[in-house]
Amino acid sequence: MSSTAETAPSENQPGGTLESLMGPMVPVMHQLTRLVVLLFMVTTLLFFMLRLAGDPALVLAGNDATPEQLEAIRAQYGLDKPLFIQYLNYMGNLLQGDFGKSLASGEPAMGKVLTMLPATLLIAGLAMAFSIIVAIPLGAWLGFKPERADRRGVSGIIFVFQGVPGFVTALIFIQIFAVNLRWLPSLGMEWGTIMEWAITESLSIPIPVPSKTWILPAASLAWFLMPSLTRVVAANTAEAMREDYIRTARAGGAPASALLWRHALPNALLGAAALIGTQFAFLMGGAVITETIFAWPGIGWLLIESTQTLDFPVVQSLALCIATLVFTVNALTDLSFQFLDPRLRTKGN
């Protein structure tokens, strides 16, 4: 600290403490602390649970291994040491950024996860976008006059949809669009192509063209989120329509469309944003099923495969990756609250 700062009068005021200097950073630090604690707990829990599931030496050596071979492998990988020492070694490696090597292929485990992550992010993002685009207008329409017969009918249908498991929907989609109509592929994944759109001789804009393979997996995955999101938007809209400020707006001559879109819906979306955050974890669960059905090379598919082969380092890396993702989405949801709800925006001073 410089000597001029020490003589400054502000130094004695509470504004000079460490906490208030970090003021704007406190929420970020809060979130980071929580993330570190979360990751520590996830890794620890998973480490011991996976050891209950099976012996990694058996996986490494294969079924025909002799006891001597097993011993040799245990010694080589440090599996002969007490479990707690193994745990400390593992955590020590993690802290140095070493996530271990895949037992099946010998590649770095985290590298394997990260190469498959974009495919999952792609359908998760598409599914989320798709559910939001459908759920908000549909929910708003339902919640505006929930007592009307047509809305009750649609609400009933959505309720039934919510009860149909995701894998059933996926299979029905395959039957209709891939088998009967032959419109869409049922398996595999392709990245889209880039089309150059030439505006002038020298200027052209690259436009990504989506692949047909995206549609069925994304639509099936959207099914996990859309019915519940629609129902929450509908319930919140109905609630907002009963608020005093709607009465004020009506008394000010606002037409029905303004009541819904301008006054009720922005308030209703506050609750829906919270749901999107928590539902992202379910979406990851849904990705496991969807990716398996559609042979989609994402981390959900990788999770099934590596769990079946007891590929511990990969499972561990996947868990860390998914936990970080879910956490990040939730933190972003909290942030979006501040964007949506002016009451949560903190003042500069």
Place this chain on the structure above:
Amino acid sequence: MVKPVVRIDDLRLEFLSQAGAFEALKGISLEIGEGEIVGVVGESGSGKSVTAMNLLQLLPRTKINVPTGTISVLDHDVRAMEEKQLQHIRGGEVSMIFQEPMTALNPVLRVKDQIDDVILRHKDVTPEEAEEMSLKLLADTKITDPRRVYESFPHELSGGMRQRVMIAMAFSCSPKLIVADEPTTALDVTVQAQILSLLKERAQKTGTSVLLITHDLAVVAQLCDRVYVMYKGEFVEEGTTKDVIGNPQHVYTRALLNSLPEGKPPKSRLATVAAAMLEGGSENVIDEPIEQVTRVARTGDTILQIQNAVVRYPKEYNLFGRPITFHTAVDHVTVEIKEGETLALVGESGCGKTSLANAVVGLNTLADGAILYRGKNILDHDPDTKREIQIVFQDPQSSLDPRWPVWKIMTEPLTVGQSPSKAELRDKAASLCEMVGLEPSQIDRLPHEFSGGQRQRIAVGRALSVRPKLLVLDEPTSALDVSVQAQILNLLLDLQDQHGLTYLFISHDVAVVRHIADKVAVMYQSKVVESGESEQVLTAPTHDYTRTLMNAVPSLKRAFAA
């Protein structure tokens, strides 16, 4: 003859529900002349808000039935109008001001958008012109920094500011009529006084007629030219304010006036509407002198000493969840109460009176100072002695568990650390019911089966179950109608007489305090600014704030003296 702005003729209105039709308006007729301020006064459920809402057809048309009646607003037959035409009138020729400025403005829209919307909807102006008009309107409501308020979200403004915004909005399209539904009920008295005079001044300046809906006769006296008294869906009396309040004809109007503590001898028994109306509305009920009770203050030793009490709430937290900044709600307050007397803590919302009350019963911990009960710190007393201090909360709607029967609610304090049999508890509940004026046979009922006043009786009964010596009463009547308030005040005074109770009475209502309290402590911005004998503090206040407070209280007497 000037054409009336509003004319309602023999209007009947029923609410339809699965349980059947409920008749809310039983054939009312009303007229408002140009530039006239007309009041409709009545208690909750009398139909006054329904009258206001129905004027602009704001009630859901599918849920009501109107067998007879016409409503003409500025020569429009509003009942025959389409929604589109009504939207043109609403906010344009007729606008409304609502009660709760906390919820009446949309929390996610800036004030700017909410006022501009109304102007742009009704006037053929550009957004820039609308902005200019809005700023002018805000300045007209005596907002000193219209620009800041214009750019603010509602939650950034105080209740009084928000109500000014509502007024600016209501006047935005130069309406012919403003319907104000309890415009100041949710506000503090000093703010209420400002808002009422602002409303009156703006209405007179612009020649706008006002229909004022209120439960408060003193507000009517202060503001209105004429008044309609409403009781159970009917206008039982109408006339100039001076006639109706100075010389009431109908038994209900008289009962209502007599239930006000203002102008009655302190600690006397107040008339109650229920009593007056039960006697079949016979005229002589009211002419009977109210039974005078002489209450002798039996003061004893000092029972409670609050010494330099400080209550703080954490405002911001550091990384580890430790509070780093605090809001001081109670700032070095010192008061004491003698056994058998009533000390009133009076002040406006946010002044710290409830924080202090909660500290006395141990719901808040003191950051500094001490609270002594019979000379010993309350924290050091054994549970039996601690039980001698009980509290009654403000809102009996929310302070009683809706799923518990009355006997269980009333005797819950008896089950703390002990386990009496169910039969014992029910017997005890029955005798408590008698004590607080409820039917002992009703102990198996649930709270929603009772009226607000009865629920507050249950709450008082619960507090009395452990034979307390000191009762903390936190705004026990402010959620109740005036006539019901009179019943509860009578009950509290009777109980004090019979059981020698000591009261710490928290209130914002000076008239109630004058009626019930022996001593008064005035709280302002977390501090006690003045205290002493209630008669002396309330008639000859020495502190500036107390004087402001006394002048702001709407008073029947003062309204007529002026």
